[in-house]
């Protein structure tokens with residue numbers, strides 16, 4: 160009796176399927192994009208905003224034709240945690256991964272996990288070395304060119320020094336400077352610093368380096384490093400080059416803490432154009448910054464993710480990849496003169 164019932168049900172389902180398959184009413188199945196976003200540390204101001212843009216972008220794709228779901232995981236600075244999180248994201252059915260590595264030199268476990276399941280990975284912001292990206296043909300990177308950010312920062316500083324002679328406070332014809340650096344080993348740390356200094360020299364600025372502090376992208380750490388450098392050099396520092404806005408603001412905090420008068424302040428330069436960074440440029444506290452195009456990076460990742468999941472040749476052909484793997488978004492110089500173009504309307 161039971162077997163008969165099951166048999167009848169199978170026939171009904173088969174007929175329904177056949178009917179749909181032949182009838183005009185059959186719709187193509189909705190595309191499903193389930194993105195897993197793994198982030199190195201959400202307490203990082205820039206990355207946090209970038210991940211917000213990414214999530215909003217994926218949500219914005221959601222339509223009847225294309226269903227999207229997004230899960231975000233924060234590794235809080237631990238690669239082991241991130242490896243586990245990626246496994247969990249894959250187990251829950253993600254069909255595309257966006258990974259902001261904790262340790263950019265250690266992506267192998269994540270690559271193996273994704274490859275076993277055939278899920279492509281778009282790395283972002285923390286660039287794996289080229290050999291790792293070669294491990295599989297479904298690995299990509301979206302970011303920005305660190306050398307460009309450094310060169311722009313150096314050019315902005317050179318312009319300021321040439322225009323405002325008062326920056327050379329002791330009038331010795333040289334600019335006494337310090338550098339605040341991000342994490343050692345991060346592509347943006349070494350290259351931004353080097354190319355900023357090169358650009359200044361290229362523009363004919365004579366430099367004297369007084370010090371360098373590693374502050375791991377953090378405002379609080381930058382304040383501490385700057386306090387240490389100030390105890391050594393007092394009011395001799397004329398220029399502060401910071402690898403990001405947060406650290407430039409941390410340096411400013413140090414001067415504020417010691418009640419330096421405005422005329423004794425050096426010129427500060429950052430990178431990113433975070434909300435706080437842009438505000439500081441607008442108020443004249445930072446001389447300038449370099450905009451790190453998080454909106455553009457998020458959009459590029461979403462387009463690429465969609466093309467990879469749906470595997471539509473046409474969509475993939477529209478995406479311009481360098482060496483079949485890389486997308487680098489342009490940086491932009493931000494000064495008080497053009498800040499309006501970067502501020503949100505309400506500001």
Ligand code: BGC
Nearest residue numbers: 203205284285347376403431
């Ligand atoms: C940004 C920093 C950020 C870092 C994190 C850099 O590109 O400029 O603000 O902390 O990425 O990886």
Ligand code: CA
Nearest residue numbers: 327331333335
């Ligand atoms: Ca000087």
